Amino acid sequence: MARRPIIAGNWKMNMTRAQATLLIEELKPLVTTADCDVVICVPYTDIDLATMLCKGSNIKVGAENVAWAEKGAFTGEISADMLLEIGAEYVIIGHSERRQYFGETDASVNARLKTALAKGLKPIVCVGETLDQREKNRTKTVIRKQVMQGLADISEEDATKIVVAYEPVWAIGTGKTATADQAEETIKFIRSVLAKMFGRKNANKVRIQYGGSMNPGNVKELMAQRDSEILAAAQAEEAARKAAAAAAAANKNNSYSGGSSSGGGSYAPGTPQQNAGSGKQQAVVNACYSTPSPGQNWCAAWVTNVFRNAGVGYFGGNACDMFNAWCYSSDRSALQVGMIVADSSHSGTGMPGLIYGHVGIYVGGGIVMSNEGAITSKSLDSFISFYGTGSGVRWGWLGGIALS
Numbered sequence: 001m002a003r004r005p006i007i008a009g010n011w012k013m014n015m016t017r018a019q020a021t022l023l024i025e026e027l028k029p030l031v032t033t034a035d036c037d038v039v040i041c042v043p044y045t046d047i048d049l050a051t052m053l054c055k056g057s058n059i060k061v062g063a064e065n066v067a068w069a070e071k072g073a074f075t076g077e078i079s080a081d082m083l084l085e086i087g088a089e090y091v092i093i094g095h096s097e098r099r100q101y102f103g104e105t106d107a108s109v110n111a112r113l114k115t116a117l118a119k120g121l122k123p124i125v126c127v128g129e130t131l132d133q134r135e136k137n138r139t140k141t142v143i144r145k146q147v148m149q150g151l152a153d154i155s156e157e158d159a160t161k162i163v164v165a166y167e168p169v170w171a172i173g174t175g176k177t178a179t180a181d182q183a184e185e186t187i188k189f190i191r192s193v194l195a196k197m198f199g200r201k202n203a204n205k206v207r208i209q210y211g212g213s214m215n216p217g218n219v220k221e222l223m224a225q226r227d228s229e230i231l232a233a234a235q236a237e238e239a240a241r242k243a244a245a246a247a248a249a250a251n252k253n254n255s256y257s258g259g260s261s262s263g264g265g266s267y268a269p270g271t272p273q274q275n276a277g278s279g280k281q282q283a284v285v286n287a288c289y290s291t292p293s294p295g296q297n298w299c300a301a302w303v304t305n306v307f308r309n310a311g312v313g314y315f316g317g318n319a320c321d322m323f324n325a326w327c328y329s330s331d332r333s334a335l336q337v338g339m340i341v342a343d344s345s346h347s348g349t350g351m352p353g354l355i356y357g358h359v360g361i362y363v364g365g366g367i368v369m370s371n372e373g374a375i376t377s378k379s380l381d382s383f384i385s386f387y388g389t390g391s392g393v394r395w396g397w398l399g400g401i402a403l404s
Helices: 017-029 044-054 081-086 098-100 106-119 131-135 138-150 180-198 219-253 279-290 300-307 319-326 351-356 381-389
Strands: 007-011 035-044 059-063 091-095 122-127 163-166 207-210 339-342 358-364 369-371 374-378 395-396
Touching: 007 091, 007 163, 007 207, 017 035, 017 044, 017 059, 035 044, 035 091, 044 059, 044 300, 044 351, 091 106, 106 138, 122 138, 122 369, 131 138, 138 180, 163 180, 163 300, 180 207, 219 279, 279 300, 279 358, 300 319, 300 358, 319 339, 319 351, 339 381, 358 381, 369 381
Parallel strands: 007 035, 035 059, 059 091, 091 122, 122 163, 163 207
Antiparallel strands: 339 358, 339 395, 358 369, 369 374
């Protein structure tokens, strides 16, 4: 799962061609032995010049934007064919300044991205939160939306060609910089969203950058985090394989009989329990049995699919997000059919469990169903015993919507 590092920069609406020439000539000898891809994304008027000056060097040239349309009456826009004709190889899409000053949206980012990919340009898609959004603890919500909508309807093969640039808006050109830990936490979250969209194997191929007042003083620490993230991803893959094998073995003998917080009774997996409560509760229970596993390690994706299939609504996020946002009680008397049951961190499944936790759905009869590589059913006591080793287990209504 080797991902070649990439360092890319742009100089926005600055410098004449003469000034650009001086900068590029100064840059070339500094990166002759760089063990990474070096990319400069320049204004349209400098692309042909930069291409000529960088010929024979290891510097690649890109553009700062691209039109969504192939051609037409779009004054001021530059098409992908125009960029390719003058030597552009990469292109930035969705930069925060384009979003802030020119009304770029996730939908327009998606349209530009599809055009760039279709024409063979290598896109660098920017995502990031404002200071207000970070202070209100909305970073993950904002970035999840930007990634899922910006990369919607992209094939798995094309997804691996994309570079995602995490650029916290509050750190761009301000001198403020996210700490290495802050940057790494968000980058890991971005990769988890990509994994839900395109599968972990493809997500691990995507290069994710950090951008925001990066400088010689902090580059080594930030790049070191990239190395640790690659290692963590490899460890997560191995942990997921082991967890899937254990889940498959456990699923062969997962019938439940006996007491729990909801009383006794015999329960056979594969047969939805009736009289679960309201129509919505029963719909969720039924969907638990009809919704297949989305793959190894994607417990929250399965929960999301269950609620969507039940007609309740769409609720994204990982298990940790769901735990923090919606799970408020560990009082067994408050547990109701259709509630999610989750933890935010546990040690039982290695790195994935420590980072993202686990989430399932209470289907009644003392049973929690969840995706453990296969769809399994555990007694509430067994679920708590296994997943309650870190943050503990709590439950609540997903999205804050009471189904009863």
